[in-house]
Amino acid sequence: MLGVSLRVCGLVGGGDTSLELLAEAVKTLERSQSPLELARALSDHGAALRRAGRRVQARAELERALDLAHRCGAQRIAARTRVDLIAAGAKPRRDAITGRDALTAGELRVARLAADGLTNREIAQALFITTRTAKGHLSRVYHKLGITRRGQLEGALTGPLEETREAAGAIAAIS
Structure with missing residues (x-):
């Protein structure tokens, strides 16, 4: 103390x-x-x-x-x-380099739409970005999540982290 x-x-x-x-x-x-x-x-x-x-x-x-x-x-x-x-003039790195926590907000939005089955063109239209930007985001998402195909997105975006967040939200609602 x-x-x-x-x-x-x-x-x-x-x-x-x-x-x-x-x-x-x-x-x-x-x-x-x-x-x-x-x-x-x-x-x-x-x-x-x-x-x-x-x-x-x-x-x-x-x-x-x-x-x-x-x-x-x-x-x-x-x-x-x-x-x-x-x-103080430092440039701290992002907290996470790989995994879901490493995704930027834009990458996460694109990844969720791709996991829902939208094409790159549909994602671009939905988010008011270019198709090239959508492709770039997905490329970085694949790298950060350690996946190679769109079909792997849903599994990579859900799991223990999402369940933990949902449980925390439920506990907060009870309190």
Whole structure:
């Protein structure tokens, strides 16, 4: 709990004192069994370093925070850290390189229409894009999903991830 208290004090403080408290919070939490709190402290320390103009140090802390947040499944911390990383001049890579999570919104729309049986021309018309753009999206979708045919799309787009999202939605509706 000391690390969390130091982090909170660092957030309400200002200037060098704030940076020192946040750095101490990180050191304390590195020795603890609280990776989620460490991710928060790293993110807050990195953001404070960025605001203080210490961009190189900020990027190092923020990259550690982003990695740890992903490993903890802390999406909000990861999203906030990603924004700070970009503001610090970094260009973080996409969270996922392959699989459904790697698909952009446009690729996912095209993939779902293709899985529903639409041709490239029909997809292009439905989404107000060119046929060439639809083909390009599908090519990237196949690569990211590790498939080679349109017939494999439906299976690649459904499964455990979709079921997990549906279950989470059902739990949220009950709560």
